[in-house]
Amino acid sequence: MQPEPPKTPTPQQEPAETPTRGTAGTTAGRSWWARLHGIGPIAGLAILCVAGTLLNPDFATFDNAMNVLTRTAFIGIIAVGMCFVIISGGIDLSVGSMAALIAGCVILLMNSLGASGLSPMVAVMLGMAFALLLGAVFGLAHGMLITRGRIEPFIVTLGTLGIYRAYLTYFAGGGAITLDNTLSDAYSPVYYGSLLGVQVPVWVFAVVAVIGALILNRTAYGRYVQAIGSNEQVARYAAVDVDRIKVITYMLLGVCVGAATLLYVPRLGSASPSTGLLWELEAIAAVIVGGTTFRGGAGSITGTVIGAILLSVISNILNLTNIISVYLNAAVQGFVIIVVAFMQRRRK
């Protein structure tokens, strides 16, 4: 009785055809619309790139591409973690503030380690490890409050959004926390260094994305995340350890925030109350533009990566051309999000 077009039985056609797409919802026999939807983000990105090239020859250069990708890396890494949280049916509004607080704490730690006579290299390494650890701890706190405390993720992370940024502001005395010069030199290759002409953050972004896609699509944990987002009750009755999986998901996002932050700190060498401002919205936008449904259950890391790149390409094009004022950057991105959401409407 379902309006599914009857497909010829093709048992040989293994469903692993597209391993980076959300498995569950998308293996079903697809209509042309759904298929169009699957390639929507990449088609959108391609169109944007063609338009960019036509509008300004500088757009289609290697340097510009690297520039865009490096800028995307921070949001992109966070978006990969956010993708898991959203697929599981949750949300994390605090990632921008969390990044700011992690940045501040990391700089403070590095400075004090450096001052205590440790070699700058060791101080930087310890600081970077601390960034990941702190992210995991914040994620753990979110996860426990959401599962054990039974508070809505929206509320928990709305609370921590305020808390993290306020503490950073307090530690910074309202100004900025700055990395000592000697440490700065030791730390700068993490952002400015490059391998095969590609900057380090881009490499990290790529590695995080690949690992994320593997975890989501090829591990039991990834399947559980989708199962919980699709229907938490069914998952619970199907012997899925829902609470544990959710906690891990928030921790994973925390680690991603930590990773993005440790790449970001050497760029400016300081943390201020405006560090990471509105990153949460950009990360969520990247996930949604990438085709993950906000209600959870199904989504894709590939889409998220493309979504993140697509959003920075938009601002890059606005910067390079003068058709639309660069002040309207956020407006253009906003329109894109709404259009994507409009298209998703069809997928129940």
Added chain:
Amino acid sequence: MSVGVEFDKIVKSFGPVRVLHDVSFALEPGRVYGLIGENGAGKSTLMKILAGYEAPSGGELRIDGRAVHFSGSRAAEAEGIVLIHQEFNLADDLGVADNIFLGHERKRGLLLDDRTMRKEAAVVLEQVGLTVDPDTKVRNLIVAEKQLVEIAKALARKAKLLIMDEPTATLTPGETERLFKLIAQLNAGGVTVLYISHKLDEVERITHEVIVMRDGRVVARELTRNVTRQQMANLMVGRELSDLFPPKRPAARETEQQPLLRVRNLTVPGWAQDVSFEVQPGEILGFAGLVGAGRTELFEGLLGLREHHAERIELGGRAVRFRSPRDAADQGLTYLSEDRKGKGLHVAFGLRENLTLMALKRYAEPWLNPKAEQQALRTAVETFGIRTGSLEIRASSLSGGNQQKLALAKVLHPDPRVVVLDEPTRGVDVGAKRDIYFLIQKFASEGRGVIIISSELIELIGLCNRVAVMRAGRLQATLDAEHLSEGALIAYATGTHYATGTS
């Protein structure tokens, strides 16, 4: 006051799939019609067309001789046609009166006229025999009461033709009786009733005429008194239906084997008190009782989904304690929920993902092995007789009966020693029911323990070695095969066994 309905060559297609083929028949006002057919026969689609939820792809619907084209359910309601969905359309957080007038609020100027609505609500509530305050939140009502609210809502809309889709699926025998009285009373008042049900005994009892659908066509229309239940079943499936139940096998009871599962004084606060039972290898143990007797909650407690305590629980002779369904599954006990869409299956997931979810660790090495999963799916489709054109569809694309078979395959996939099946044939047509009964018999014959919670007494009597009866959270009796009868089960379930000879 009644309406005459005429379907003339109604066709309905979803994309390339045609689900209704030239359906033509007429309904006279003031009668009770039974509409029966297997899942996927097109009953629900036809009724959705009649009630304005779907538009026909071809053909004509006439009301009192006028061709009509409903733009939505409100247009149908304006003609006095109201469909009561199987899953109710009630706003849980609103009051009873608010729900009755939802979308048709009485107003005084710009403001709601609460006083009039409450008064009118009280009138229709009295008509349906529901004694609750019109301000009561629907959330606080039990299922049977919610249904009465739905009917009251229909009455408040001056329904002349009432379509009821599986209204007794979640009702107890007592509540069902009340509903039948109400249907008779409404019918006496001139309301036409279209009654969709899988329960042929009910159709036989309350309808004047029965219309049988199969594969999107009307295949028979008979006066109810002229056909037997067996004939109805045969017409529905289109073949002779041999015995519905597999022959009973004796459980291993006689061999004095160790019970597989032994539960001593399990208490789930608020739901079940000191319940003790045991299951032998190869035994099918039934749990009978009214809705609200605490059967589902008892087992949710056992699984660690609810707060519970027990004197002792043994699985395979070893003392155990389940903290979560995960824990239970690891130790060899799985549970199939009565609520297929809400707790049983991920309907938006593919068949493969559903099948392997409970035993996913088996396929993680550590990367999931889709080939092995696919192989498991092929085997399960074969073993469980899941009818599907493609393996690459979502669970929601399967018919109800096939979804249920998939759900069964899922809870058996971890290879449990004891499996608890809560309403294993709810909302499933006769043909699939029979398949499921034989499958259940097969698991038991493999030496597993099977526990079946069911509201269909025939099912418990036909399938189980023993049946435990619960009432108000307490175990009333455990009946052996030779003492099993509908009368005895009802007597224990309702607490009337003290009186002599009641049933």
